[in-house]
Amino acid sequence: MSSMKNLNEIPFSVLDLAPVVVGGSASDSFKNTLDLAQHxxxxGFNRYWLAEHHNMSGIASSATSLVIGHVAGGTSKIRVGSGGIMLPNHAPLVIAEQFGTLESLYPGRIDLGLGRAPGTDQLTARALRRELRSNGEDFPEQLEELRSYLGVASEAETRHVRAIPGEGLNIPIWLLGSSGFSAxxxxxxxxxxxxxxxxxxxxTLxxxxxxxxxxQPSEVLDxxxxxxxxNVVAAETDKKAExxxxSMQQQFLNLIRNRPGKLNPPVExxxxxxxxxxxxxxxxxxxxxxxxxxxxxKEKLENFLHATQADEIMVNAQVFDxxxxxxxxxxxxxxxxx
Structure with a gap:
């Protein structure tokens, strides 16, 4: 790993939280998502990821794999994926089939990023799963099951349960985290x-x-x-960017106040x-x-890159307009x- 990387030496990617703004609808959000992805x-951005959140009126990407298909279908080169799918909310077989379908439709362009948080509150998690068997502690077992469904097709043929489409497809799996467990x-x-x-x-560090x-090196990575x-918000002047x-600050404020809502217009x-x-x-x-x-x-990004030595930087911009x-x-x- 080199001690100093420059911004033009690593890939940059997009995390889109598919914001629903005050005065707007989920339909507007999806149009904007596709437009942003095409731009x-x-x-020259490397990948475009969407995240699974539920019961949040300001985020439209709850049916994450459907939105990934929408974006992949309207673009031609950029990688499209999940940042992430919250695996405890789903049967691993269902995710293997969904992403096997996406990879079959858009070969070589699909990423499967996985998280172990519910991406919502406990009541909604119960509604999603029917019962709360998992609090994320069995994530390693779920991950192993999912990877087995996507494994080598010849090995899968001896199995009773198979992911079709899915098995034998080379879909990159990423683990997402905000703490040490997934790291x-x-x-x-x-x-x-x-x-x-x-x-x-x-x-982070x-x-x-x-x-x-x-x-530990694997067949996936050496x-x-x-x-x-x-979070990056850039504009012609510091004042305009601030x-x-x-809007992003108000979004987090609403979360702290336990009143999540649509993305608000900026304030002075x-x-x-x-x-x-x-x-x-x-x-x-x-x-x-x-x-x-x-x-x-540019200066702050360079400092961020030097501090983290990231191999890639993904950017979220919660901007109202x-x-x-x-x-x-x-x-x-x-x-x-x-």
């Missing part, structure tokens, strides 16, 4: 690892260290491969919206966010190429 492909498991299994620095910044220290996700970023002054305690809590959770003009974003969101990613693509 991201044109601007260590990904390392032991020799799988690529993606860390949620965009909402768990304090755990410890988790990456744990992943790299526990890494050496560790870590993607780190960051203004646009208040967050101090009129949050308390000192809430401000402190949000700054801690969004501590790795990179917000500003091109010069500021679709044009401003596109522009943020366009500026980012210009920074990377410069």
């Amino acid at each position: 991201a492909e044109k601007w 260590q498991l990904a390392g032991k299994l020799g799988l690529p690892f993606a860390f949620a620095s965009h909402f768990s910044p304090d755990q 410890p988790a990456l260290k744990l992943y790299r220290n526990s890494f 050496e560790p491969y870590a993607t780190v996700c960051a 203004y646009l970023a208040t 002054n967050m101090d009129e919206v949050w308390s000192d305690y809430e401000k402190s809590a949000i700054h801690q959770q969004l501590g790795s966010s990179i917000v500003g003009s091109p010069i500021v974003v 679709h044009y401003d969101r596109l522009r943020s990613y366009e500026i980012l693509s210009e920074i990377i190429k410069s």
Whole structure:
């Protein structure tokens, strides 16, 4: 692993939380998602991931594999995948079949990122699963079952239960995490690892260290491969970027207040919206966010890359106005190429 990487030497990717904005609908969200994906492909981003969240009026990607199909069908080169599928919510066979279908439709372009959190509250988790047998502790067993369904076709033929389509397909499996559990498991299994620095910044470096220290080479990877996700909001000026970023801050504020809702328009002054305690809590959770003009974003991204030594950076931009969101990613693509 080189000691210093430059921004133009690593891939950049997109995490799209498929935001539903105040005054907008899920239908609008999906149109914007496809438009952003088509632009991201044109601007040279490596992959485009969507996340499984449930019972959240501001996030439209609950049926994650369907939205992945929508994006993959409207693009031609960019990799499309899940960041992630929350495996405890599903029977591993169902996910093997869904992603086997996606990989069969869009060969060589599908990623399967897996998380062990429910991606929702306990009541909704119960509604999804009918019974709460799993709190994520059996994630390693679920993962092993899923990987067996996607395994070598000749071995699968002796099995009673088979994933068709699915078996024998080379679908990259990633483990996602916001703490150490999945970091260590990904390392032991020799799988690529993606860390949620965009909402768990304090755990970023410890988790990456744990992943790299526990890494054992596998048929998938010879050496560790870590993607780190960051919030990036770029605009022509620092002032405009900071203004646009208040939508993301309000989203986290609503989560702290246990009132999740649609993505709010930006505001001029967050101090009129949050308390000192809430401000402190949000700054801690969004501590790795990179917000500003091109010069500021480039400098902060370089610092972030040098600190994490990431092999790839994934970018989330929770921006209210679709044009401003596109522009943020366009500026980012210009920074990377410069």
